[in-house]
Amino acid sequence: MSTCLCTISAVNDFAFPLTGEPLALDLINTRPVTANGPVDLLATPTGLRAWLALQADRLPEFTTDDSTPLTEADLATVHGVREHAATAIDRARRGDRPPATALRGLNHAQRAAPATRELAWDGKAVTATTHRTGTFGTRLAARLAEATADLLLDPSILKVRRCEGPGCVMLFLPAHPRRRWCTPAICGNRARVARYYQRHKGA
Numbered sequence: 001m002s003t004c005l006c007t008i009s010a011v012n013d014f015a016f017p018l019t020g021e022p023l024a025l026d027l028i029n030t031r032p033v034t035a036n037g038p039v040d041l042l043a044t045p046t047g048l049r050a051w052l053a054l055q056a057d058r059l060p061e062f063t064t065d066d067s068t069p070l071t072e073a074d075l076a077t078v079h080g081v082r083e084h085a086a087t088a089i090d091r092a093r094r095g096d097r098p099p100a101t102a103l104r105g106l107n108h109a110q111r112a113a114p115a116t117r118e119l120a121w122d123g124k125a126v127t128a129t130t131h132r133t134g135t136f137g138t139r140l141a142a143r144l145a146e147a148t149a150d151l152l153l154d155p156s157i158l159k160v161r162r163c164e165g166p167g168c169v170m171l172f173l174p175a176h177p178r179r180r181w182c183t184p185a186i187c188g189n190r191a192r193v194a195r196y197y198q199r200h201k202g203a
Contacts, residue, residue: 016041018170018182019054023147025160025171026055028086033169042078045070052140062140074137081109081141085148089171092152093160109145113138163187 017032018025030041030051042048049064056063064070084105088098113134120127132139151157156173163170164180165187172182181187 077137077141106145109141113142
């Protein structure tokens with residue numbers, strides 16, 4: 001079976017296959033299948049920092065540098081949310097009931113660092129800043145679980161698709177119903193080349 005690593009974004013030598021989808025899908029898509037087999041792009045603190053740098057506009061409070069300590073426990077907490085998100089979203093996008101264990105895991109992550117809004121006056125209007133308490137990993141996991149809950153509650157969950165590229169496991173939410181590939185320039189082109197080869201190999 002052919003494999004696909006549809007590189008779109010790179011930070012500090014970390015190539016991420018697909019970003020810009022709903023945050024929960026971007027999280028799930030950090031486990032692509034490459035020519036060397038499945039890869040976990042969040043396996044190390046450096047990989048997690050690189051991914052957070054790409055998500056800085058959506059997760060500004062979690063953008064880190066090398067001075068921010070990230071522990072194995074932080075990684076494990078994020079990995080747990082990713083696993084629950086992948087399981088729940090895979091079922092829900094098909095219209096099926098997500099496993100209770102996945103929903104419980106997402107609920108637990110959110111309860112571990114609940115969000116509170118702190119109100120203030122900036123001189124012209126009331127502002128609100130969201131705060132969470134706990135370790136870096138606990139707060140990040142809660143935010144990612146919240147993003148997963150947002151997607152699961154959105155009717156568009158039924159439109160989430162897996163890329164049709166051979167061997168590709170990327171998920172995306174198509175803006176156009178005819179979209180079939182995570183990236184037309186890579187997976188789409190490979191599929192077209194494969195079809196051309198099949199049509200002409202006996203010629």
